Amino acid sequence: MAAPDVIALTQALLRLDSINPPGRERECAHHVGALLEAAGCAVRYLEFDTARTCVVARIGGRSDALPLCLSGHLDTVPLGTLPWTHDPLAGEIDGERLYGRGSSDMKAGVAAIVAVVLELAPRLHATAGLEIVLTAGEEQGCMGSAFLARTPDALGRAGAIVIAEPTANRPYVGHKGIFKFHAVTRGVAAHASRPELGDNAIHKAADAVGRLRRYGFCCRPHPVMGLPTLNIGTIEGGQNINSVPDRCTLGVDIRTVPGLDHEALRADLARTLGPEVELRLVNDMPPVWTEPDLAWVQRVFALSARVLGEHPPVQTLTAYTDAGSLRRGYAGAAGAPPTVVLGPGEPELAHVVDEYCLRWRVEQGVEILRDIVCDWCGL
Numbered sequence: 001m002a003a004p005d006v007i008a009l010t011q012a013l014l015r016l017d018s019i020n021p022p023g024r025e026r027e028c029a030h031h032v033g034a035l036l037e038a039a040g041c042a043v044r045y046l047e048f049d050t051a052r053t054c055v056v057a058r059i060g061g062r063s064d065a066l067p068l069c070l071s072g073h074l075d076t077v078p079l080g081t082l083p084w085t086h087d088p089l090a091g092e093i094d095g096e097r098l099y100g101r102g103s104s105d106m107k108a109g110v111a112a113i114v115a116v117v118l119e120l121a122p123r124l125h126a127t128a129g130l131e132i133v134l135t136a137g138e139e140q141g142c143m144g145s146a147f148l149a150r151t152p153d154a155l156g157r158a159g160a161i162v163i164a165e166p167t168a169n170r171p172y173v174g175h176k177g178i179f180k181f182h183a184v185t186r187g188v189a190a191h192a193s194r195p196e197l198g199d200n201a202i203h204k205a206a207d208a209v210g211r212l213r214r215y216g217f218c219c220r221p222h223p224v225m226g227l228p229t230l231n232i233g234t235i236e237g238g239q240n241i242n243s244v245p246d247r248c249t250l251g252v253d254i255r256t257v258p259g260l261d262h263e264a265l266r267a268d269l270a271r272t273l274g275p276e277v278e279l280r281l282v283n284d285m286p287p288v289w290t291e292p293d294l295a296w297v298q299r300v301f302a303l304s305a306r307v308l309g310e311h312p313p314v315q316t317l318t319a320y321t322d323a324g325s326l327r328r329g330y331a332g333a334a335g336a337p338p339t340v341v342l343g344p345g346e347p348e349l350a351h352v353v354d355e356y357c358l359r360w361r362v363e364q365g366v367e368i369l370r371d372i373v374c375d376w377c378g379l
């Protein structure tokens with residue numbers, strides 16, 4: 001099979017609208033799935049809702065060696081409210097820049113994975129092989145990967161995972177966990193002219209805000225990720241200005257680091273906020289961390305350095321990825337497989353207006369991913 005043009009493939013994916021919400025990743029999924037199938041992969045489509053399609057493709061494989069998992073997401077975030085100077089759904093090229101929603105985050109990464117698989121497919125038989133996992137619904141809480149992780153037999157086996165999220169082709173060894181919750185306070189409604197007859201839920205929420213702003217995490221800083229963070233992102237309460245509010249809800253987003261147990265965190269927050277505040281968990285995902293001294297991770301760094309022309313530092317992302325659920329889905333007796341996040345998109349262009357990726361960087365990403373696959377499969 002002729003080497004596929006990774007730029008043309010990225011353009012084709014950009015032209016298939018998979019903005020989430022609503023998602024509708026099915027067309028993207030079938031586009032890449034058909035290519036993988038034609039190259040000899042065994043392809044399965046798994047939908048967690050109508051047209052919310054994930055692809056799991058396998059090629060090669062031996063009973064005595066675990067495959068390498070290559071993963072990316074097919075959905076994109078919305079366009080934003082400001083106008084674009086380039087059509088976000090046309091795959092327009094201007095010099096080295098390829099514009100479009102999802103170009104960096106992360107249709108270029110998906111295209112790079114597919115290009116590498118198509119190129120190496122004829123040589124992968126009787127090697128450790130690959131499991132390619134392309135997900136729907138990543139941008140709204142990793143819904144597709146969570147669905148795959150909990151669906152029996154959706155995922156096979158994997159000895160290591162590469163997530164091709166935008167990192168400008170630098171390897172990242174993890175990211176923080178997520179602990180998102182609503183803090184709900186309740187009171188008693190009354191006329192605003194007689195506040196002494198009511199019980200003000202916003203006053204209680206204000207007190208909770210103060211406690212959260214002073215909150216100290218009971219863990220040591222992680223050597224690479226540092227300390228957890230806390231952000232109060234939303235506040236909703238009261239029906240009108242002339243009533244005492246009987247309910248108020250804060251939306252709180254905590255990003256955790258290894259060493260901070262989420263159950264212990266929940267108990268400590270409940271103690272700190274007291275009985276007037278009800279905690280309702282919205283999203284609970286553990287941090288992702290792979291020891292950089294592992295032999296495979298060292299090889300990934302060395303292979304990347306050879307192509308990048310410099311030794312990338314050991315670092316972690318701030319944003320969450322599908323790695324959390326995939327590691328849970330693949331975890332065996334030996335624990336979760338080592339995971340590296342590495343992809344050709346521009347990290348600072350994720351989610352922005354006029355998002356683009358750089359053509360030379362996408363081609364460089366193909367080179368690095370190819371080297372990682374060849375190393376894993378002994379090619």
Ligand SMILES: [Zn+2]
Nearest residue numbers: 073105106165
């Ligand atoms: Zn992404």
